[in-house]
Amino acid sequence: MTTPPEQGAILAMDLGGTSLSSGLVRPSGSVLATRCVPVGRSGGGDGVVRLLLAAAEDLRREAEHLGESVLGIGLGLPGAIDVRTGVIGEDIQNLPALRGLSIRRMLQERLGLPVAVDNDVNALLLGEWMFGEARGASHAAMLAAGTGVGGALLVHGRLVRGASGYAGEIGHIPVELDGPPCVCGSRGCVKTYAAGPDIADRARELARSGHSPGLLALAKGDPTRIDAPLVFAAAAAGDPGALGVVARAAQALGAAVATLVNLCNPEIIVLGGGVFEAGAVLLDPVRRWAERYAFAAPLRRTRIVRASFSKAGGIRGAAALFRYERGRPPGETAPPDIPDSQA
């Protein structure tokens, strides 16, 4: 990596299942402006594309206002981009309307700017690698637990997309052979224990069955009010039911961390996503389980840290993705711009 020139800004966008965060970000990672709009459920794929185009145009005007040249667009989204076809993969659970779209080509054509698109957690890891905790690492991994559980890998200083763009999905590895069914069609995935909605579901079941009066009291008698932050608060207050749910989430996340250590032996594992905002009540047992499951020698050399950027992490990641793609060495495979019969 060479030091980027401090001129111009990247239109950085982080598309989630419920909202689109966007911003103007310098190649150095500093954020000049931010926006956030909700993603409507109507309008399907076209609706989401219109939203992205509107956000890009809005940021372009902002850049003009600030006297900044626009370098291009970086976009992270919650799914895999097939590296052979450039198309959004079939496993995008949070935004099914985007399935099969060649979003990069569409944005490039409509906006006349270079565009880099990838999975949002790949972008987050690149953000940590360029601007945050993982700076200078040759081998790094990310585990992001929020609405889902995602991951990303960096090996020999390069993002690992794998043969078709699906690499890094640490949230969907089985940690229980006959574990609970997962939305992905498998069972016993890390996600089924540690994603926010799954943590809330388990706590609700406990509250409903009368096994956790403390949780029910915190939810003012209404189990539907229970969400993951409430479960962590109840656990921190010593509620046995909440402690049990958090313990199981920590055990699954510890197993995921150990899998990353024993399989990829990274220098650093970055833990991101809303679930880790629980803090020590989750992080401490995750570390203990990782010690239980991983080889001692590689674990001793692995820094396990919280993500550097909680708020603007997604757009910093999208900017890092753009910078990574534009500065990529000739040998590197990019998602190609091939004609997309489904678009």
Place this chain on the structure above:
Amino acid sequence: MTTPPEQGAILAMDLGGTSLSSGLVRPSGSVLATRCVPVGRSGGGDGVVRLLLAAAEDLRREAEHLGESVLGIGLGLPGAIDVRTGVIGEDIQNLPALRGLSIRRMLQERLGLPVAVDNDVNALLLGEWMFGEARGASHAAMLAAGTGVGGALLVHGRLVRGASGYAGEIGHIPVELDGPPCVCGSRGCVKTYAAGPDIADRARELARSGHSPGLLALAKGDPTRIDAPLVFAAAAAGDPGALGVVARAAQALGAAVATLVNLCNPEIIVLGGGVFEAGAVLLDPVRRWAERYAFAAPLRRTRIVRASFSKAGGIRGAAALFRYERGRPPGETAPPDIPDSQA
């Protein structure tokens, strides 16, 4: 990779817990001569080093006899080599006498030849990548089930050793959060279900407890005669107890294959080691479980194949390792030759 000149031979050695296989192998992978000697339990680390030196001298005489020049030595051994210290790691279960030795430096000094040393499964994968099923792959993985369960990864056409040489250990990832204890200190590792000795142990327990009369009959009434091949033979003949043990091994191996697919998205996964010599009785359910646990899209593009070389795979791998190390690009990190205070 350029085509190697067809002259000279590599002294290739594959050190296991019970025997040392060695041979003269051309850079193209063709085997000119082979040897096999048992590894004695006495003599400790010095004894093993003497054995390696004797085997190398023997092969050197054979090369002279054949009129072949000797290019150097490739050695695979059942443990991790720490990439920062060049020393054999603490997790070498099968040959604890080697713990802490800087074996590469020792062989290099005593024999006056260039030496490449690495984990045996890393060497096996390089053998498949240079000479076998994985030729031309950018992303490949190996899962080898025998006395233990090991693994190796190749990403962007480079072997992944990780930050300290431990990468690839797919046999020691947890597939059951509260599974049986493993020799590595963890629990629920793939190894506890799928290594040959573990398969035999489970079958012996069944036979002893009277739950598998068929197995006991095949073992002529003596449970201590039960080994993994006998369990697979009993399963193929329909014995319910043996079928249960094989089913669980297949489920754990299928989970391991799915973890490789979802985390690394390789083009090919090579299955090696004695356990897979069971054939379809194991391989068919492994494939079915992999389909159950992995994302469909990346799995569709993953070839899952048996290793190309069963007999001389280890020495072909050691030769490939030597060739890989000698032809390594300047940026690649090698295990360094630093002074070894413990040797």
